[in-house]
Amino acid sequence: MKFKDVASQRTRLGTKWDYALTPTTTAWLGAAWEHEYDGKANASIYGYKLDAPKLKGDTALLELGLTLTPAEKGWSLDVGVQGYTGKREGVTGNVKARYRF
Numbered sequence: 001m002k003f004k005d006v007a008s009q010r011t012r013l014g015t016k017w018d019y020a021l022t023p024t025t026t027a028w029l030g031a032a033w034e035h036e037y038d039g040k041a042n043a044s045i046y047g048y049k050l051d052a053p054k055l056k057g058d059t060a061l062l063e064l065g066l067t068l069t070p071a072e073k074g075w076s077l078d079v080g081v082q083g084y085t086g087k088r089e090g091v092t093g094n095v096k097a098r099y100r101f
Contacts, residue, residue: 057087
C-alpha cells in the first residue's frame with residue numbers, strides 16, 4: 001500500500017482556562033470547535049487507486065491537564081488528555097517536559 005498526499009483545510013475556534021491550584025501546580029481546561037472544509041487522503045495498492053476517504057464536517061474538542069513547575073527555575077512538566085467527538089472521534093494523551101532559558 002502506498003500513501004500519497006493528504007490535503008486538509010480546516011478552521012478551529014476555542015478557548016483555554018488556567019487555574020493555579022498551588023504555587024507549583026496549574027490545572028487547565030480547553031474547549032474548541034473545528035470545521036474541516038475538505039480533507040482527503042490518496043492511496044493505492046499494487047497500482048490500483050483506492051477510494052479517498054473524506055473528512056468534511058465538524059468536531060468538538062475538550063482537553064484538560066496539569067502543569068507542574070518544580071522549584072528549579074525553567075523546568076515544567078505538562079500532562080494532559082484530549083477528547084474528540086463528531087467527524088473525528090477519539091482520545092489522546094500527552095506528557096511534555098520543557099526547559100526555558
